């Protein structure tokens with residue numbers, strides 16, 4: 001068996017099982033996955049980077065494993081990204097799309113030792129998404145720290161249905177299984193029925209998924225046989241924590257992270273869990289809450305799980321660190337005396353978290369402004385019981401409907417970046433300097 005960086009369980013080939021991996025209803029063994037990944041590695045070897053259409057499929061897994069084998073960074077493309085977003089990602093990364101045929105098999109020996117493995121595109125407060133360069137070393141460090149925190153082993157069956165173009169679904173949810181050797185069942189979509197039917201020991205979900213599970217009482221009760229339910233990517237509301245506890249008998253473990261840092265803080269399988277608490281710093285990670293009078297301030301982190309910068313943007317990379325070398329998360333946190341972290345908000349209201357997706361208000365505003373009828377646009381996140389935050393667009397426009405604008409954004413960018421509510425205003429509220437003031441917008 002060839003050595004696949006990061007994926008120690010896969011490389012060892014020990015305990016290969018015919019059903020090692022199931023993605024959206026199709027199942028394969030490690031050997032079959034390695035064969036398909038070998039064919040990808042041969043094809044991409046020597047490229048600077050390549051992109052895969054990151055549908056929830058065995059092809060996406062083979063593409064990413066093939067990139068690791070060949071030592072070529074992979075750019076997972078959100079499958080529903082509209083033309084504007086797609087063009088930006090491909091141009092910015094310089095990656096060409098390489099199609100993956102899972103039926104093709106080849107041997108590929110020898111992988112370079114370290115370096116960039118993934119480039120994940122993620123939104124900032126303004127402008128187009130930036131490419132976050134993630135190394136093999138960072139992923140290996142993070143997955144080992146999570147295995148330690150969650151007692152995650154080859155005995156587990158991991159179940160989730162999260163997208164394969166972000167840290168949660170791809171790094172934790174696929175590469176984590178291939179490093180620890182746990183079986184993986186990816187349910188295609190993260191529906192309560194599919195989670196209930198999968199019979200796993202370890203479950204991953206964003207709070208929206210857990211909210212939907214709790215609303216489906218039978219599905220929540222069916223999870224009682226699991227070992228650990230893990231929530232992350234956005235704050236888990238207390239009623240959802242309590243609903244899971246009451247129906248499944250499990251207090252969910254909450255963990256916190258970012259594309260740029262991977263997961264840095266988590267509750268432990270053998271430790272306390274409480275609503276609103278995201279646990280302690282993972283092994284190897286150091287955190288601090290920036291100085292403030294009330295003990296609440298920006299969470300800053302250091303450690304081996306951090307990214308290798310924004311692709312081609314040294315200024316943005318430098319700006320994301322303090323002068324003394326700590327990564328600035330932009331999240332506002334408090335830390336208890338025992339080192340338990342609580343995330344209490346975000347420094348900028350222009351980063352929206354909807355269904356666990358990070359969405360920059362500026363990117364949606366620019367998409368709206370590309371519509372010929374739109375003169376001005378201001379986008380905010382409004383509290384939503386299911387999505388956490390719902391995208392609300394305030395626009396100054398004539399001769400166009402809210403649905404037209406929603407569809408326009410959904411077609412240019414990814415579908416999850418579309419406004420769920422559009423409000424028409426005669427003008428945006430401004431200060432004396434003429435600058436739009438989002439806090440003066442009327443309530444939704």
Ligand code: MLC
Pocket residue numbers: 162163166167168169190206208209232233234255256257258259354355356357358406407410411415416418
């Ligand atoms: C609706 N649809 C439209 C549309 N309106 N399509 C085009 N135009 C319109 N105007 C259709 C879509 O085609 C799609 O169809 C469906 O509606 C999707 O609807 P949705 O409402 O957007 O999906 P929803 O069910 O609300 O999704 C909830 C969710 C999703 C939880 C499944 O938000 C999700 O997968 N979230 C996970 C995000 C995540 O993984 N984040 C991790 C980031 S990493 P169809 O046919 O496709 O159904 C990170 C680090 C860390 O944060 O700490 O983990």
Ligand code: AMP
Pocket residue numbers: 122167231232233234235236254255256257258259260278329330331343346353356357358
């Ligand atoms: P992303 O880059 O998509 O990975 O999003 C990272 C952001 O998700 C963080 O900066 C936080 O704002 C948010 N986040 C992730 N996990 C949690 C959590 N457990 N609680 C609150 N916010 C979270």
